[in-house]
Amino acid sequence: xxxxTQTPKHLITATGQRxxxxxxxxxxxxxxxxxxxxxxQGLQFLIQYYNGEERAKGNILERFxxxxxxxxxxxxxxxxxxxxxxxxxxxxxxVEAGHTGELFFGEGSRLTVL
Amino acid sequence: xxxxxLHLPTLSVQEGDNSIINCxxxxxxxxxxxxxxxxxxxGPQFIIDIRSNMDKRQGQRVTVLLNKTVxxxxxxxxxxxxxxxxxYFCAELPxxxxxxxxxxxxxxxxxxx
Numbered sequence: 001x002x003x004x005t006q007t008p009k010h011l012i013t014a015t016g017q018r019x020x021x022x023x024x025x026x027x028x029x030x031x032x033x034x035x036x037x038x039x040x041q042g043l044q045f046l047i048q049y050y051n052g053e054e055r056a057k058g059n060i061l062e063r064f065x066x067x068x069x070x071x072x073x074x075x076x077x078x079x080x081x082x083x084x085x086x087x088x089x090x091x092x093x094x095v096e097a098g099h100t101g102e103l104f105f106g107e108g109s110r111l112t113v114l
Numbered sequence: 115x116x117x118x119x120l121h122l123p124t125l126s127v128q129e130g131d132n133s134i135i136n137c138x139x140x141x142x143x144x145x146x147x148x149x150x151x152x153x154x155x156x157g158p159q160f161i162i163d164i165r166s167n168m169d170k171r172q173g174q175r176v177t178v179l180l181n182k183t184v185x186x187x188x189x190x191x192x193x194x195x196x197x198x199x200x201x202y203f204c205a206e207l208p209x210x211x212x213x214x215x216x217x218x219x220x221x222x223x224x225x226x227x
Contacts, residue, residue: 002157033213043158043203043217056214090157094213101148101207101215105157 003027004106006091012112018079021109025072025093031055032074033094033103034066038087049074081113122201124222133191135221137204140185144206148215149178149189153200161189161202191223199225 003026013019025032034046045058049068060066063081068074078085088110092103127133139147145166150158164171164178164187171178177190187204201222205215 002159004157031213042219045214045216048213058214092157099146099207099209100213101146101163101205102160103158103213103215105159107155107157 002104002106004091004093004104006089006106006109008109009107010110010112012114013081014114015081015083017081017113018077019081019111021076021078021089021091021111023074023076023091023093023106025074025091026104029093029095029104030072031094031096032068032072033092034060034074034076035090035092035105036087037090037108041087043090046076078111081111083113086111086113122220122222124224126224126226127194129194129196129225129227131194133189133194133198133223133225135189135191135202135223137187137189137218137221138185139187139204139206139218141206141208141216142185143208144216145209146207147178147180147187148205148207149176149187150203150205150217151198151200152203152220158203194223194225196225196227199223 005024030051033048037043046060048056066076088108090108092105148163149161152158162173175192179188201220203220204218
């Protein structure tokens with residue numbers, strides 16, 4: 001158990017809809033990261049927050065947005081969903097915000113868009 | 115059209131054998147490299163890391179080798195066990211990056227009892 005909690009574990013929705021994925025980082029971790037894992041693209045970095053502020057951004061679509069709240073939990077919002085958004089979405093956390101590769105990943109939220 | 119999934123390299127070994135998983139990285143600016151293990155239905159799990167000022171680092175039953183000249187990274191697992199069966203990813207982090215790990219495609223390791 002990594003200590004990172006993600007909900008929901010599974011989500012099935014229709015094209016055009018909006019969903020919110022939630023992540024609680026490990027106790028004490030200030031940095032939260034979101035990654036997308038799909039069959040054709042592999043694991044892709046989306047975005048990172050540190051103590052409530054956006055720190056780094058990857059190839060995150062404009063239809064996607066995220067935030068980190070004062071209690072350090074984070075939410076990833078996906079809107080105007082398309083079939084190609086079907087993927088596993090992972091949240092990870094770390095103590096540091098800087099040059100670290102030791103991330104603790106949750107078990108992921110599997111999104112299926114029909 | 116039909117999407118084509120990644121065709122991951124596979125490695126099959128017998129329990130007790132040593133395993134070597136290879137990875138080529140692309141970014142010359144990367145100075146920090148990490149290996150992750152992902153078991154079925156779980157998130158990636160950190161195994162070991164190495165910075166570019168080193169060429170070898172050892173952990174418990176694992177060794178990472180870094181060859182910057184040819185941009186190659188390898189993970190050696192000693193006395194492989196069935197519980198080591200998983201997908202193994204190398205990841206790189208450029209010196210100017212904050213947590214923006216770039217993951218390789220992964221290698222499927224299957225350990226036969």
